[in-house]
Amino acid sequence: MITNIGYGSLIITFVLSLYGIVAAIYGERKNLYRFVESARVAMLLTFPMLTLVALSIITLLVTQHYEVQYVYNTTSQSMPIYLKITALWGGQSGSLVFWAWLMSAFASAVSIRKWSRDRDLLPWVIVVSLVTLAFFLSMIIFFENPFQRFWASPGSREIVAMFQPAGTQLLIPNDGRGLNPLLRHPGMVIHPPMLYLGFVSFVIPFAFGIAALITGRKDDRWIRLTRRWTLVAWMFLSIGLILGSRWAYDVLGWGGYWAWDPVENAALMPWLTGTAFLHSVMIQEKRGLFKRWNMILVILTYSLVIFGTFLTRSGVLSSVHAFAQSAIGPMFFIFIGITFIISLALLIKRWGDLKSEGVMHSLLSRESLFLLNNLLFIGILVVVFWGTVFPLISELLTGQKVTVAAPFYQRSTAPLFAGLLLLMGIAPLSAWGHSTWKTLGKAMWKPGLLSLIVLLGMIISGVHSIGALLGFWLASFAFFITIHEFWRGTKARHKRSGENYLTAFFRLAARNRRRYGGYLIHLSVVLMAIGIIGIEGYQTETQAKLKAGESIQLSGYTVTFKSLAEFDTNDGRNVARAVLDVSKNGKNLGQLYPRRDYFYDSQQPMTIPGVRSTIEDDLYIVLVNWEQISSGSATFKVFHNPLINWLWIGGILLIFGSFVAAWPDQERSLQLERKLASQNSSVVPVSSSD
Amino acid sequence: MGFKKLSLNLVIKFTNILFVPFMLFALIGVSQVYAQSGNPPTADQINAIAKQLYCPVCENTPLDVCPTQACAQWRDVIRDKLVAGWNEEQIKEYFVNQYGDRVLAEPPKRGLNWLVYVLPPIFFLGGLVLVYKNIKNARKLESTITSAPIVEDDPFLKEFEDVLRKMEENGKNG
Numbered sequence: 070m071i072t073n074i075g076y077g078s079l080i081i082t083f084v085l086s087l088y089g090i091v092a093a094i095y096g097e098r099k100n101l102y103r104f105v106e107s108a109r110v111a112m113l114l115t116f117p118m119l120t121l122v123a124l125s126i127i128t129l130l131v132t133q134h135y136e137v138q139y140v141y142n143t144t145s146q147s148m149p150i151y152l153k154i155t156a157l158w159g160g161q162s163g164s165l166v167f168w169a170w171l172m173s174a175f176a177s178a179v180s181i182r183k184w185s186r187d188r189d190l191l192p193w194v195i196v197v198s199l200v201t202l203a204f205f206l207s208m209i210i211f212f213e214n215p216f217q218r219f220w221a222s223p224g225s226r227e228i229v230a231m232f233q234p235a236g237t238q239l240l241i242p243n244d245g246r247g248l249n250p251l252l253r254h255p256g257m258v259i260h261p262p263m264l265y266l267g268f269v270s271f272v273i274p275f276a277f278g279i280a281a282l283i284t285g286r287k288d289d290r291w292i293r294l295t296r297r298w299t300l301v302a303w304m305f306l307s308i309g310l311i312l313g314s315r316w317a318y319d320v321l322g323w324g325g326y327w328a329w330d331p332v333e334n335a336a337l338m339p340w341l342t343g344t345a346f347l348h349s350v351m352i353q354e355k356r357g358l359f360k361r362w363n364m365i366l367v368i369l370t371y372s373l374v375i376f377g378t379f380l381t382r383s384g385v386l387s388s389v390h391a392f393a394q395s396a397i398g399p400m401f402f403i404f405i406g407i408t409f410i411i412s413l414a415l416l417i418k419r420w421g422d423l424k425s426e427g428v429m430h431s432l433l434s435r436e437s438l439f440l441l442n443n444l445l446f447i448g449i450l451v452v453v454f455w456g457t458v459f460p461l462i463s464e465l466l467t468g469q470k471v472t473v474a475a476p477f478y479q480r481s482t483a484p485l486f487a488g489l490l491l492l493m494g495i496a497p498l499s500a501w502g503h504s505t506w507k508t509l510g511k512a513m514w515k516p517g518l519l520s521l522i523v524l525l526g527m528i529i530s531g532v533h534s535i536g537a538l539l540g541f542w543l544a545s546f547a548f549f550i551t552i553h554e555f556w557r558g559t560k561a562r563h564k565r566s567g568e569n570y571l572t573a574f575f576r577l578a579a580r581n582r583r584r585y586g587g588y589l590i591h592l593s594v595v596l597m598a599i600g601i602i603g604i605e606g607y608q609t610e611t612q613a614k615l616k617a618g619e620s621i622q623l624s625g626y627t628v629t630f631k632s633l634a635e636f637d638t639n640d641g642r643n644v645a646r647a648v649l650d651v652s653k654n655g656k657n658l659g660q661l662y663p664r665r666d667y668f669y670d671s672q673q674p675m676t677i678p679g680v681r682s683t684i685e686d687d688l689y690i691v692l693v694n695w696e697q698i699s700s701g702s703a704t705f706k707v708f709h710n711p712l713i714n715w716l717w718i719g720g721i722l723l724i725f726g727s728f729v730a731a732w733p734d735q736e737r738s739l740q741l742e743r744k745l746a747s748q749n750s751s752v753v754p755v756s757s758s759d
Numbered sequence: 760m761g762f763k764k765l766s767l768n769l770v771i772k773f774t775n776i777l778f779v780p781f782m783l784f785a786l787i788g789v790s791q792v793y794a795q796s797g798n799p800p801t802a803d804q805i806n807a808i809a810k811q812l813y814c815p816v817c818e819n820t821p822l823d824v825c826p827t828q829a830c831a832q833w834r835d836v837i838r839d840k841l842v843a844g845w846n847e848e849q850i851k852e853y854f855v856n857q858y859g860d861r862v863l864a865e866p867p868k869r870g871l872n873w874l875v876y877v878l879p880p881i882f883f884l885g886g887l888v889l890v891y892k893n894i895k896n897a898r899k900l901e902s903t904i905t906s907a908p909i910v911e912d913d914p915f916l917k918e919f920e921d922v923l924r925k926m927e928e929n930g931k932n933g
Contacts, residue, residue: 323824330819386818432894444890448883459875463866470859471866472813473875474821481879612802676826694831704802706824 075125086203097192116177145247147641162213193280212396247670256316267306275371304727311720322676324708335377345446357426433504490543516549586730596719603712624709800841815858
């Protein structure tokens with residue numbers, strides 16, 4: 070019953086999407102607006118319909134319908150209810166449904182905005198959104214149906230099918246296989262939704278961009294309309310990436326946060342182009358430059374969003390041969406190819422219309438520096454993209470599998486990231502249109518001096534690594550400049566209005582959320598950079614086999630093995646948990662409990678480190694092995710991760726900064742609207758709350 | 760009591776006769792092997808090499824942190840090779856011969872693999888040339904026009920920048 074409701078709703082949504090595409094094109098071509106309106110309603114309806122689909126799956130998961138293959142593969146009786154719900158995105162077909170569901174939510178949200186001023190764009194926004202949605206729905210319906218059930222034929226042969234094959238009976242297993250233990254982590258509960266939200270919300274700026282290309286609009290209206298979408302998409306993607314890093318740090322037990330794994334790279338790539346786009350659109354808004362480049366960036370971002378989903382869902386990463394055998398892999402590949410080629414063809418067609426309205430005046434102008442910023446982001450993208458796909462190309466052409474791992478990425482991207490830190494310091498001080506070394510130097514000398522004092526302090530305190538010194542100097546340079554910008558603004562406001570400094574500071578940020586939200590994000594990047602330099606440059610580790618009472622030392626810490634217990638839990642785990650005393654310079658710091666959980670249902674182990682976190686460093690201990698019966702000993706791997714917590718603190722600030730930047734500037738927007746109305750101007754408000 | 764003591768002594772004697780030569784032989788054998796490479800390798804020495812090798816059957820996982828049984832065995836192989844006196848390069852070469860180039864963190868620089876290293880810099884240089892051309896044009900123009908900073912189109916920001924400028928001109932800012 071529930072499977073039929075879910076599957077039926079899926080089919081109806083697919084038909085609705087197809088209808089919406091056809092009605093929107095027909096209405097636009099024939100100038101029959103009622104068809105476009107009808108398509109808009111169809112797009113609006115996709116959300117409630119897909120909500121029904123998602124709810125059907127969740128109901129099946131929670132009520133333990135193990136006759137449904139998806140439920141069997143992703144849940145088991147011992148799993149808590151919240152994990153059963155989140156199993157919606159724990160497997161292939163469920164996560165595609167989840168993707169489509171979020172996409173429909175965004176498409177519906179777009180459809181209910183006021184379209185009176187942008188009627189020409191509407192049909193094409195509908196077409197792009199629904200084509201994307203219909204593609205995902207077709208993948209689900211034809212290749213990855215989450216409602217398929219097990220059937221037993223008379224010869225006890227197991228068949229998986231949506232509808233009952235003749236002469237078979239429903240096969241109901243007693244229990245499921247359970248979710249991959251690595252996914253049973255609170256971070257994993259929120260991480261995929263955030264990532265997917267980021268992915269799907271980037272579809273909206275793309276849809277508007279393509280609509281602007283098709284309709285031939287030369288202005289930057291599409292950018293202004295989607296500015297907030299882009300920022301929200303970027304924020305979700307950032308949260309997804311940060312949570313993913315935290316999850317890796319907490320669960321994978323290898324002492325790091327980012328492995329440059331292809332799946333991680335898949336999420337990083339659209340973030341890179343998205344970040345470049347967020348900066349680059351400002352040039353178009355302020356100066357009318359780089360219209361073509363912005364189109365390229367939004368097309369790239371969309372393609373990378375689909376490519377990211379393709380990489381993680383097609384099986385191509387394990388082997389190009391697995392990809393060829395995968396049902397959805399080739400389809401994704403074709404879809405990416407077709408949408409990319411059509412988008413580029415449209416761009417080429419409008420190439421002449423998208424000429425810049427001005428020219429760059431100065432090397433040190435903000436637009437020039439933003440252009441360099443874009444070059445660096447794209448540089449990193451090329452490294453990451455090429456490193457990710459090269460093993461596939463190599464296997465395809467030579468049959469030889471190769472690995473492109475962290476050392477390659479670290480070496481290739483470190484100078485580019487350093488360049489970005491430098492630009493993050495200089496660019497906010499440069500003016501649009503024209504800046505000189507003199508004006509820049511005047512604005513920069515105080516923060517520059519402070520950063521040099523920090524550098525000197527570092528050298529005196531014994532930091533000798535050139536890379537670390539350069540990194541810390543760049544981070545402190547960007548930090549002081551950003552703080553100085555806040556200070557300048559607060560002081561100006563204080564002098565002008567007589568407000569006290571605190572009020573002036575908050576009102577300053579509230580009056581221009583985009584600018585100061587952006588600065589907060591810059592600050593967060595500085596904090597994250599400090600954490601990254603700390604762990605990348607100064608991580609130390611040691612491993613030893615200890616008997617009870619024996620100790621190992623690392624970076625001033627002494628870790629003493631006390632005991633180890635092995636026991637079963639009610640939720641189907643076998644836990645091996647060690648107790649370790651931790652002290653530093655003779656001072657007792659308490660105990661840590663690294664453990665290894667073995668999940669009986671999925672027969673997979675999970676390593677959970679014991680971590681002692683401070684602002685200064687993390688002591689991170691992994692239980693590698695134990696021989697309790699034979700020798701009463703256990704092997705531990707101990708990592709000392711300096712400054713790593715700044716990465717997480719920066720992550721939280723980044724999310725806060727994104728909120729500030731994306732929050733509508735209502736008060737100012739209203740003031741501007743009034744001002745503009747009084748001037749009888751038809752100019753679009755700069756900070757419209759679209 | 761006396762009988763018990765006697766029998767215990769006999770057992771010890773018998774044990775000594777039987778096992779001590781064996782133990783000595785074993786110890787000599789082991790020490791001969793260690794003699795080739797000094798002390799037995801520590802876990803850290805093994806990990807230092809394992810860190811540079813990637814699990815041949817998993818995706819992108821270095822051997823030092825790979826939790827699977829197979830990887831534990833490969834770490835044992837590294838230990839055995841170190842005990843046998845092999846150096847880091849020889850062990851890496853052994854793994855490459857056994858499992859192919861994919862055990863290395865980066866593809867060896869030969870043939871098609873050169874593309875990994877060459878393509879990103881080429882792209883980046885191409886981008887740099889484009890940016891340079893743009894900026895060069897800008898500099899040419901800069902000498903022909905007397906451009907002032909672009910005025911903010913946002914009234915609030917314009918006012919704000921004006922106040923800042925005035926403050927800076929009056930030398931009060933700081």
